[in-house]
Amino acid sequence: MSFPEQRPRRMRRSRAMRRLAAETRLHPADLILPVFVREGLTEPSPISSMPGVVQHSEASLLAAAEEARDLGLGGIMLFGIPATRDPQGSAGLDPEGILNRSIRAVKDRVGDDLVVMSDLCLDEFTDHGHCGVIDEDGEVDNDATLELYAEMGVVQAASGADVVAPSGMMDGQVAVIRQALDEAGHQHVPILAYAAKYASGFYGPFREAVDSQLSGDRKQYQMDAPNRTEALREVELDLAEGADMVMVKPASAYLDILSDAVSISDVPVSAYQVSGEYAMIEAAAANGWINRRTVVTESLIAIRRAGATNVLTYYAAEVARWLREEMSGSGESSARGTPASAPRATSAQRAQSSQGSPAQDPIQPRTTVADAPTEPHDPSRTDAGFPPVS
Numbered sequence: 001m002s003f004p005e006q007r008p009r010r011m012r013r014s015r016a017m018r019r020l021a022a023e024t025r026l027h028p029a030d031l032i033l034p035v036f037v038r039e040g041l042t043e044p045s046p047i048s049s050m051p052g053v054v055q056h057s058e059a060s061l062l063a064a065a066e067e068a069r070d071l072g073l074g075g076i077m078l079f080g081i082p083a084t085r086d087p088q089g090s091a092g093l094d095p096e097g098i099l100n101r102s103i104r105a106v107k108d109r110v111g112d113d114l115v116v117m118s119d120l121c122l123d124e125f126t127d128h129g130h131c132g133v134i135d136e137d138g139e140v141d142n143d144a145t146l147e148l149y150a151e152m153g154v155v156q157a158a159s160g161a162d163v164v165a166p167s168g169m170m171d172g173q174v175a176v177i178r179q180a181l182d183e184a185g186h187q188h189v190p191i192l193a194y195a196a197k198y199a200s201g202f203y204g205p206f207r208e209a210v211d212s213q214l215s216g217d218r219k220q221y222q223m224d225a226p227n228r229t230e231a232l233r234e235v236e237l238d239l240a241e242g243a244d245m246v247m248v249k250p251a252s253a254y255l256d257i258l259s260d261a262v263s264i265s266d267v268p269v270s271a272y273q274v275s276g277e278y279a280m281i282e283a284a285a286a287n288g289w290i291n292r293r294t295v296v297t298e299s300l301i302a303i304r305r306a307g308a309t310n311v312l313t314y315y316a317a318e319v320a321r322w323l324r325e326e327m328s329g330s331g332e333s334s335a336r337g338t339p340a341s342a343p344r345a346t347s348a349q350r351a352q353s354s355q356g357s358p359a360q361d362p363i364q365p366r367t368t369v370a371d372a373p374t375e376p377h378d379p380s381r382t383d384a385g386f387p388p389v390s
């Protein structure tokens with residue numbers, strides 16, 4: 001049976017029907033917020049390449065953690081930026097270093113009501129910016145680095161981290177950290193393994209965020225963009241080494257990898273919508289070239305649709321607020337504006353909508369957010385409640 005008996009459009013006629021048919025939804029618990037805390041700051045410091053994201057002071061970090069808890073986020077991922085660096089990244093192993101003391105402070109504040117994860121990597125702490133220590137030949141020394149990771153994992157767990165997240169892409173890191181945690185009595189602390197992490201230009205803004213000292217690249221340890229089968233090997237190895245969760249990173253340009261990882265993983269799979277993915281959306285939205293809220297939502301739905309159990313995203317708190325508004329009916333979704341009553345479209349938005357049917361947003365996700373009414377997705381509307389696109 002085919003057309004005219006088959007008419008898939010029947011299932012798309014109304015918002016309520018689309019909501020019924022949605023195969024994928026977002027929920028605050030799916031979202032993990034990466035946060036940066038910088039030693040010596042007395043107030044948050046903006047990151048110019050990531051508008052809206054800050055380096056936190058130790059005080060403002062606690063407020064961000066409380067908000068993440070109150071919003072019901074899946075967790076937060078802490079990155080520390082030390083005042084001083086050295087070749088070994090000692091500040092990362094120091095129980096009094098910025099990251100470890102921040103883990104303690106956050107756990108003191110939020111207790112068991114929020115999952116607190118810590119980045120387990122040396123790059124923020126080394127004066128050369130690499131994820132491991134450098135050998136005589138100037139290369140990152142895998143096995144020497146593993147010893148430091150093992151120690152770092154134990155210190156983070158002792159500081160109260162609920163999950164440690166090794167992101168350095170050293171071979172064998174999961175096994176070594178697992179063994180060290182177990183020997184130190186931290187059998188209950190899971191490892192979220194950055195399993196398929198690619199050497200990516202999409203990390204550009206993160207380098208500013210952590211004041212990276214790196215010159216050069218990480219291509220000798222992070223994965224090479226052309227490779228797909230190799231990602232399965234990385235995921236399999238991490239699972240065999242005892243990873244409790246695995247991650248694919250970046251997200252949007254690697255949805256095939258994510259989908260592959262999901263197909264072989266028997267543990268949750270995370271995806272990291274990285275700094276460059278965030279920056280591109282922000283830049284285009286600031287120019288009025290895309291509808292910010294629609295694209296943010298769609299980008300996260302796409303990552304979930306590819307199979308991610310949860311998503312690390314700098315949008316986590318904001319999207320959770322949107323979802324809450326929609327659940328309570330107080331947000332944008334409750335505004336029943338018709339095109340006739342909607343604010344006038346900017347020329348950029350008209351240009352965007354003219355690429356598809358003028359009556360329908362050409363980039364509307366057919367999947368919805370939460371169990372709540374979705375926003376009308378009228379391309380002529382501006383983002384109510386948010387700074388209008390300029």
Ligand code: PBG
Nearest residue numbers: 121123167202203206274275276
């Ligand atoms: C390494 C690390 C990086 C990111 C997260 N952990 C940088 C890198 O590997 O170069 C990037 C995250 C982002 O771009 O948002 N500790």
